[in-house]
Amino acid sequence: DADVTQTPRNRITKTGKRIMLECSQTKGHDRMYWYRQDPGLGLRLIYYSFDVKDINKGEISDGYSVSRQAQAKFSLSLESAIPNQTALYFCATSDLTSGSVDTQYFGPGTRLTVL
Amino acid sequence: AQSVTQLDSHVSVSEGTPVLLRCNYSSSYSPSLFWYVQHPNKGLQLLLKYTSAATLVKGINGFEAEFKKSETSFHLTKPSAHMSDAAEYFCVVISSGTYKYIFGTGTRLKVLA
Numbered sequence: 001d002a003d004v005t006q007t008p009r010n011r012i013t014k015t016g017k018r019i020m021l022e023c024s025q026t027k028g029h030d031r032m033y034w035y036r037q038d039p040g041l042g043l044r045l046i047y048y049s050f051d052v053k054d055i056n057k058g059e060i061s062d063g064y065s066v067s068r069q070a071q072a073k074f075s076l077s078l079e080s081a082i083p084n085q086t087a088l089y090f091c092a093t094s095d096l097t098s099g100s101v102d103t104q105y106f107g108p109g110t111r112l113t114v115l
Numbered sequence: 116a117q118s119v120t121q122l123d124s125h126v127s128v129s130e131g132t133p134v135l136l137r138c139n140y141s142s143s144y145s146p147s148l149f150w151y152v153q154h155p156n157k158g159l160q161l162l163l164k165y166t167s168a169a170t171l172v173k174g175i176n177g178f179e180a181e182f183k184k185s186e187t188s189f190h191l192t193k194p195s196a197h198m199s200d201a202a203e204y205f206c207v208v209i210s211s212g213t214y215k216y217i218f219g220t221g222t223r224l225k226v227l228a
Contacts, residue, residue, distance in 0.1 A: 004158070031214065040124070040220055040221075041220060042205060042218035042219055042220045042221055043159075043205070043216075043218045044218075045215070045216070048214070050214075090158060090159065092159075094214070096214065101147045101164065101166045101209065102209060102214050103149075103161065103164060104216060105161070106151075106158040106159040106160075107158050108156075108157060108158040109156075109157075109158050
């Protein structure tokens with residue numbers, strides 16, 4: 001089984017709809033992240049969470065919200081989807097242990113299309 | 116501030132020939148650097164990482180990268196390309212003691228038969 005899973009893998013929705021993307025991990029990591037990928041722009045950080053009670057905005061958080069329901073679950077919501085939120089969304093996890101570098105592990109991605 | 120520049124958005128090589136994907140970085144502090152690969156319809160997979168130990172880093176699938184501080188570069192190489200290497204490759208920098216990944220814009224590698 002994959003260590004980081006995302007549901008759904010593909011979603012088509014309409015402008016103005018509320019959408020939730022879910023991420024689950026079995027790696028036991030404390031840190032979780034949401035990114036979006038757009039062609040030619042690489043990945044950009046939307047939100048991140050270092051533990052269940054810690055939620056932080058990334059560089060492009062406007063129009064998004066998140067919920068950390070448990071150590072293993074981190075959900076991304078689009079309250080009112082708009083077409084320029086059409087993108088590939090990735091969840092990632094990491095576990096910064098003493099003396100190591102924060103290495104992130106990525107889920108398979110969710111392709112979201114907003115019409 | 117940290118940044119990475121991937122110098123080529125597309126690279127094409129013939130199967131069996133060497134691969135060179137170029138990455139330059141900018142960092143005020145001692146950086147850690149990563150290369151990730153993204154195959155079509157897949158997530159990102161870690162190829163290798165540099166964390167201030169050996170400057171020549173070996174990764175999976177025969178890839179390696181050399182950290183050159185004087186040139187602020189971390190280029191990815193492979194002696195002989197395979198068809199399965201066709202994918203998009205991302206260079207990432209992270210500053211020591213922080214969490215934040217800074218991604219390059221990616222290089223799409225095409226391998227010709």
